[in-house]
Amino acid sequence: MTAVEKRNGELIAARTRCEHCPLRQREHFRDFDPDELDFVSQFKTGELTADAGASILVEGAHSAHLFTVLAGWAFRYKILEDGRRQILNFVMPGDLIGLQGSLMGEMQHSVEALTAVTLCVFERGRLRTLFEKYPDLAYDLTWIAAREERILDEHLLSIGRRSALERAGYLLAFLNRRARACGLVEHGKILPISQQHLADTLGLSLVHTNKTLRKLADRKLLHWRERGCEVLDEDGLCELAGWVDPVTRGRPFI
Amino acid sequence: MTAVEKRNGELIAARTRCEHCPLRQREHFRDFDPDELDFVSQFKTGELTADAGASILVEGAHSAHLFTVLAGWAFRYKILEDGRRQILNFVMPGDLIGLQGSLMGEMQHSVEALTAVTLCVFERGRLRTLFEKYPDLAYDLTWIAAREERILDEHLLSIGRRSALERAGYLLAFLNRRARACGLVEHGKILPISQQHLADTLGLSLVHTNKTLRKLADRKLLHWRERGCEVLDEDGLCELAGWVDPVTRGRPFI
DNA sequence: CGAAATCTTGAACATGATCAAGCGCGGTGG
DNA sequence: CCACCGCGCTTGATCATGTTCAAGATTTCG
Numbered sequence: 001m002t003a004v005e006k007r008n009g010e011l012i013a014a015r016t017r018c019e020h021c022p023l024r025q026r027e028h029f030r031d032f033d034p035d036e037l038d039f040v041s042q043f044k045t046g047e048l049t050a051d052a053g054a055s056i057l058v059e060g061a062h063s064a065h066l067f068t069v070l071a072g073w074a075f076r077y078k079i080l081e082d083g084r085r086q087i088l089n090f091v092m093p094g095d096l097i098g099l100q101g102s103l104m105g106e107m108q109h110s111v112e113a114l115t116a117v118t119l120c121v122f123e124r125g126r127l128r129t130l131f132e133k134y135p136d137l138a139y140d141l142t143w144i145a146a147r148e149e150r151i152l153d154e155h156l157l158s159i160g161r162r163s164a165l166e167r168a169g170y171l172l173a174f175l176n177r178r179a180r181a182c183g184l185v186e187h188g189k190i191l192p193i194s195q196q197h198l199a200d201t202l203g204l205s206l207v208h209t210n211k212t213l214r215k216l217a218d219r220k221l222l223h224w225r226e227r228g229c230e231v232l233d234e235d236g237l238c239e240l241a242g243w244v245d246p247v248t249r250g251r252p253f254i
Numbered sequence: 255m256t257a258v259e260k261r262n263g264e265l266i267a268a269r270t271r272c273e274h275c276p277l278r279q280r281e282h283f284r285d286f287d288p289d290e291l292d293f294v295s296q297f298k299t300g301e302l303t304a305d306a307g308a309s310i311l312v313e314g315a316h317s318a319h320l321f322t323v324l325a326g327w328a329f330r331y332k333i334l335e336d337g338r339r340q341i342l343n344f345v346m347p348g349d350l351i352g353l354q355g356s357l358m359g360e361m362q363h364s365v366e367a368l369t370a371v372t373l374c375v376f377e378r379g380r381l382r383t384l385f386e387k388y389p390d391l392a393y394d395l396t397w398i399a400a401r402e403e404r405i406l407d408e409h410l411l412s413i414g415r416r417s418a419l420e421r422a423g424y425l426l427a428f429l430n431r432r433a434r435a436c437g438l439v440e441h442g443k444i445l446p447i448s449q450q451h452l453a454d455t456l457g458l459s460l461v462h463t464n465k466t467l468r469k470l471a472d473r474k475l476l477h478w479r480e481r482g483c484e485v486l487d488e489d490g491l492c493e494l495a496g497w498v499d500p501v502t503r504g505r506p507f508i
Numbered sequence: 509c510g511a512a513a514t515c516t517t518g519a520a521c522a523t524g525a526t527c528a529a530g531c532g533c534g535g536t537g538g
Numbered sequence: 539c540c541a542c543c544g545c546g547c548t549t550g551a552t553c554a555t556g557t558t559c560a561a562g563a564t565t566t567c568g
Contacts, residue, residue, distance in 0.1 A: 078411045081496050086414040088407050100400050103393075106500065108404050131389035131396075138392045139357075139385045145399035146354050150362050152406035153342050157332045159413050160340040160457030164556070195515070203414030208556050210516065227514075227565085242335050246360065418524070448546065462524050464548065481533095481546070 015047055016070060016120075023070070023094050023253060028181045030140075030250045039134055040254060046121040050074075050113040056097070057111040063101040064124050068254055069093050072117030073184070073192055077200070078109045087201040089151055090114070090175060090193075093182045094253040096144050102127060115192050122254070140252035147251075159203045162241065164212045167202050170241035172222060176231040177245060190228030198229075216240075269301055270324060270374075277324070277348050277507060282435045284394075284504045293388055294508060300375045304328075304367040310351070311365040317355040318378050322508055323347050326371030327438070327446055331454070332363045341455040343405055344368070344429060344447075347436045348507040350398050356381060369446050376508070394506035401505075413457045416495065418466045421456050424495035426476060430485040431499060444482030452483075470494075 016022070018041040023029055032040065048067065050056055056074060057063055074091040088109060091097055101107040102124045131138045158170050175193070179185040199209035213229075216222050221237050223230045231237065238244070270276070272295040277283055286294065302321065304310055310328060311317055328345040342363060345351055355361040356378045385392045412424050429447070433439040453463035467483075470476050475491050477484045485491065492498070 076407075078407060080411070080415060084415040086411040088410055099396075100404055103397050103400050104404070108500065109407055128389075128393075131393045135382075135385040135389070135392065138389065138396070139382075142353075142385075142392070142396045142399055143357050145396055145403060146357050149399060149403050149406060150354055150358070152403060152410060153330075153332060153363055156342055156406060156410055156413065157334070157340040159410065160454075161334060161338040194513090200414075205557050206515095207517090207558075211556090214516080224515080246362065450546080459525050460547095461526075461549085465524090468548080478547080 016118075017041065018044060021070075026181075026183060028249070028251060029094055030252045036134060036137055039130070039137070043122050043126050043130065043254075044120050045123045048119040048121050050117045050119070052113055052115050052117075054113045054117075055110065056113055056117070056119070057101065057107050057109075059107050059110045061101070061107050062105060063098055063107055066096065066098045066102045066122040066124055066127070067119040068122070069095050069097070070118040070120050073114040074111055074117050075114055075197065075201075076109050076111050085200045086203065087197060089148070089155070090178070090201075092178055092184060094251070096141075096254060099141070099145060114197070137254060140254060143252050144254075147248075158241075164202070164204055164208060165215060166241045167204075168198070168209070168212045168216060169221070169237040170243050171198065171201060172216070172229065172231055173234050173237035173241065173243060174245075176234050176237075181248075185231075190226060190230045192228050194227065270372075271295065272298060275324075280435075280437060282503070282505060283348060284506045287390075290388060290391055293384070293391070297376050297380050297384065297508075298374045299377045302373040302375050304371045304373070306367055306369050306371075308367045308371075309364065310367055310371070310373070311355065311361050311363075313361050313364045315355070315361050316359060317352055317361055320350065320352045320356045320376040320378055320381070321373040322376070323349050323351070324372040324374050327368040328365055328371050329368055329451065329455075330363050330365050339454045340457065341451060343402070343409070344432070344455075346432055346438060348505070350395075350508060353395070353399060368451070391508060394508060397506050398508075401502075412495075418456070418458055418462060419469060420495045421458075422452070422463070422466045422470060423475070423491040424497050425452065425455060426470070426483065426485055427488050427491035427495065427497060428499075430488050430491075435502075439485075442484060444480060444484045446482045448481065 018037055024031060047070070056067070059078065069091055071093055074097070076088045076091060076097070077085055078088060079085045091111065097111050098107070130141070154174070158167050162170060175191055176185060179191060185191065195209050195213065196206055198213070199206045202209060204212070213222070213224065216237070217224060219236070221231070221233045221240070223232055272291060278285060301324070310321070313332065323345055325347055328351070330342045330345060330351070331339055332342060333339045345365065351365050352361070354363070408428070412421050416424060429445055430439060433445060439445065449463055449467065450460055452467070453460045456463060458466070467476070467478065470491070471478060473490070475485070475487045475494070477486055
């Protein structure tokens with residue numbers, strides 16, 4: 001059994017060629033020039049698919065790979081010895097995972113698939129070439145890391161200083177906005193997330209999360225159905241949380 | 255009055271030459287090769303000093319600069335409209351600030367000096383050259399961003415899932431360890447931090463923070479004096495919080 | 509159809525927030 | 539030199555937000 005199979009996933013030859021990458025067609029993302037596209041095509045060594053609930057990366061592992069999500073949802077998390085879990089952020093198409101592990105040798109958090117997920121697999125060993133020959137891509141990598149940092153800053157503010165209601169409002173607005181940008185929640189689709197996931201992200205208990213979500217539902221800001229959450233009024237949620245999102249355009253990815 | 259003077263700071267010609275940078279001499283940091291050192295010398299366009307309590311960077315500003323702390327302590331924070339403040343992380347010698355602003359145009363958090371601070375000032379405009387000509391430094395920048403991300407992950411876990419006592423234990427162990435690595439708390443020096451700062455980092459009220467610190471002091475883990483905190487038993491604090499720190503060596507900086 | 513998740517709700521409890529007041533020390537000005 | 543002032547630390551009392559426990563409803567899936 002290979003490491004990949006242990007993950008309940010399947011490593012396969014690349015099916016989606018970078019030239020036809022569906023992400024590049026979304027205006028949300030920046031475009032490559034032909035030379036970069038060529039390199040990225042070579043950088044990508046395969047695809048990995050994982051079922052919902054499968055582990056993609058595990059804390060403590062010395063992962064040799066770097067991934068970009070091509071389709072599906074996942075989440076990054078850490079757990080304490082006694083099982084308390086904190087979800088750090090969600091991962092959607094275009095997001096990079098495993099950078100920490102690639103640069104610093106060891107993963108300090110785990111990643112789990114929330115839905116069925118397809119990942120582009122990159123060879124860590126070629127990172128050096130990327131930095132040496134493709135400064136624009138290197139710049140993008142740094143940009144991506146800085147973006148994640150910004151998101152974590154926001155979450156920290158939220159968990160540290162916002163009330164449960166504000167926190168939940170902020171998180172759902174945040175998730176919905178990101179999902180929209182990736183084309184994941186067009187025409188009334190739901191966020192494929194359980195209340196337990198939200199609780200573990202918000203730093204609240206499951207019971208209190210449920211009661212808090214009920215209040216938001218009573219205010220017609222969201223609606224819970226089919227094991228997921230439909231955001232009805234993103235602006236209302238933002239207002240509740242006192243959150244204004246800095247708009248991002250031409251965002252890089254690899 | 256220039257922007258710099260508004261900060262209660264003073265922009266001066268570089269006094270400390272990179273060739274004699276005191277940070278490079280600490281084994282904690284990685285060394286440059288002569289070529290890199292040469293570039294960094296040119297990249298550095300001056301020094302900024304700021305008094306304790308002065309603002310170094312302000313949320314919303316379009317900062318043109320990137321800084322590395324040469325001496326002193328500062329902290330990054332965000333505030334909500336009604337004044338609730340969350341400290342995101344502390345900044346010590348060797349740490350870089352303003353990367354988010356440099357890459358993405360606008361600062362999403364503020365930075366304030368905790369003690370008198372000396373900063374190396376870098377010209378944002380030359381970042382492009384850095385990425386084009388010095389891939390190792392570019393790699394370091396990415397590494398630095400990934401490191402900050404790792405730290406924020408830890409803090410998020412702490413605030414989201416640890417009790418007040420565990421949280422305080424973790425934070426003080428974390429700060430003390432970092433300060434030691436930078437040579438800031440040799441021979442019984444104290445962390446130059448008020449209980450209000452700790453409260454705003456922990457996401458707790460001032461009163462509760464005080465009561466929590468008292469418990470730690472009763473257990474002889476720390477000692478409060480001269481407006482600062484002396485950590486008496488770092489290992490004890492780590493154990494209390496259930497925290498094991500991954501050791502870092504040859505850490506990059508710019 | 510039964511089993512396993514997931515969501516929901518009420519009640520008792522605990523952790524941490526808020527309010528209020530006092531203390532101690534260093535700095536300032538008379 | 540001393541009195542006063544202000545900031546930061548301390549402490550008790552009361553209050554509120556969120557946790558834990560317990561149980562039932564609902565949905566999904568084998």
